[in-house]
Amino acid sequence: MIRIENIADAREKSLYAERVLRELPAWFGIEDALLDYIAGVATLPFWAALKGEMCVGFIAVKIHYGRTGDIYVMGILPEYQRRGIGQQLIEAAELYFRQKGCKYAIVKTLSDLARNEHYERTRRFYQKVGFEPLITLTEMWDAHNLCLIMIKEV
Secondary structure (H helix, E strand, O other): OEEEEEOOOHHHHHHHHHHHHOOOHHHHOOHHHHHHHHHHHHHOOEEEEEEOOEEEEEEEEEEEOOOEEEEEEEEEOHHHOOOOHHHHHHHHHHHHHHHOOOOEEEEEEEOHHHOOHHHHHHHHHHHHOOOEEEEEEEEEEEOOEEEEEEEEEO
């Protein structure tokens, strides 16, 4: 059975994030970006999907201007994907956003203009949980990694 648990300890957040993200090289294969995520989650609100004591997925979030929740990073081990865990993590984040007075949630992902099968699955997941494409930013990351911002009301 999987349980979703809020994690407060900074070291534990980073350890969980590293264990999961290193198993997702198709999404997190750029080492510098991976290390930024591992360090970045330490100070953010963070929920882990736990099977016993093992972290099989997580989500870390930010809030911008007191109104917009941002899914900073999310990952689920490949063998646990497509089991509803991602939806549970999104629900935990959205509850937090509503409690903090947010009106919207956003997520940044690779644009469909980049043509990547792994990120096509990612975009379909976010659409399934209610996100809609808002804008592709060509200057945010780089010419090969076009940033799509997706949005939903919470």
